[in-house]
Amino acid sequence: MLRSDHGIHAVLVDQGAISFRPCSMPLMTFMEDQGCIRDSSVLGCQYNYLSWDEAFHLLGCALDYSSLTGEILMGSLITGDQQNRSPLWFSLPQMESRMKRRRIINIIVNKCFESHMQPIVNILEETIGYEFLLRPSLSKDHFRPSDLFDVARETGLQSQLDQAARLTAIETSARHLPRGIKRFINFLPSSIENPNQCLNQTFAAMEKMSLDPRDFVFEVVETERITHMSHLKSIFKVCRNMGISMALDDVGSGYSTLEEMNALRPDYIKIDRSLVNGCSRNLFKQEQIKLIIQQAYAFGGKVLAEGVEQREDFEFCLNSGVVLAQGYLFGRPCRPAE
Structure with missing residues (x-):
């Protein structure tokens, strides 16, 4: 999930699709619409802010790096081994760290x-x-x-x-x-x-x-x-x-x-x-x-x-x-x- 002070409050990556939550939609409604489980640990995380351009750039880097396609989760870089399981939600620092440490992430x-x-x-x-x-x-x-x-x-x-x-x-x-x-x-x-x-x-x-x-x-x-x-x-x-x-x-x-x-x-x-x-x-x-x-x-x-x-x-x-x-x-x- 990525929050923004410019309208986008969340990005959900699941099954190769990217979903954005508009600022007018409550978080829980968005999670239910996307089939997410209600997990208090998700809501308790702290997330950074980023703009539209930053969100697209970050996700674009992940898609460009990943060799996986739409049938499975967006790629091991962001999701790990999560096929056929609930969507994963990461804080921005974790996502950024996965981008920077591609070689080590692949080893893991x-x-x-x-x-x-x-x-x-x-x-x-x-x-x-x-x-x-x-x-x-x-x-x-x-x-x-x-x-x-x-x-x-x-x-x-x-x-x-x-x-x-x-x-x-x-x-x-x-x-x-x-x-x-x-x-x-x-x-x-x-x-x-x-x-x-x-x-x-x-x-x-x-x-x-x-x-x-x-x-x-x-x-x-x-x-x-x-x-x-x-x-x-x-x-x-x-x-x-x-x-x-x-x-x-x-x-x-x-x-x-x-x-x-x-x-x-x-x-x-x-x-x-x-x-x-x-x-x-x-x-x-x-x-x-x-x-x-x-x-x-x-x-x-x-x-x-x-x-x-x-x-x-x-x-x-x-x-x-x-x-x-x-x-x-x-x-x-x-x-x-x-």
Whole structure:
């Protein structure tokens, strides 16, 4: 929907058609006439103003870029994968961002990525599991995973990308790992509005592939401060009820704090690489690592050291109570052999 101070108050893109709402027509009447559902989240969005010329220019760019025609929605650039579903409404900033980030948007919509696996070892350096990390597909456009998720957040595609990455990891694990090997998979809690509904496809994929949910560990990866702890706890509860273990990533750095660790009580606590790297020679890092381990053990959490590159750091972590480790010392993320 696009609003204007020159008469056009809305633009609806659906099934290849463009509809304009005149200023004299109430918004709800326009939505009903166009077959839109009454969605309070739509009416609650904030939209920018633009003129007739700007509206035509913006939509013209989208039509020119899109290779799709009238039988389906206006193109993946604006709508994502929304065939045979309700029309989508985007704020102007989201639409503009999709225009500017065409290459990255194509990667997200066309799923030009795959899962690479990095080993996780125990105190005997035996591989007990793998973390699944998003990487470009072979012969596809290169990208940095952080860029992919940044663009997805800007353009309203975060939930779609998060779910696609999760399903890709599950499918990869089904092809390459036997039962009993742990599969650590990242997820963004802000992309899961209703865990009972949003995770249904994830649970269905595990069941379809005859996978044991107890082999899975879902890692909370969040680039924004967690403001709704009750919501995150509800996600933990839904996953644990299915038999899936939960992990808190990057503890000791960024937004993963000791306070959040104690509130969530995850099954696995992953100490951030910034603390692990060089910890054998840094007293401050040693104190922080010991504090994390002490508090994690108080509620029965297993502590994993991330980003281990030096054996001296690994040995200090082991002597301090870490039971699992991950890093270049044991193996880099790599594409599983077919």
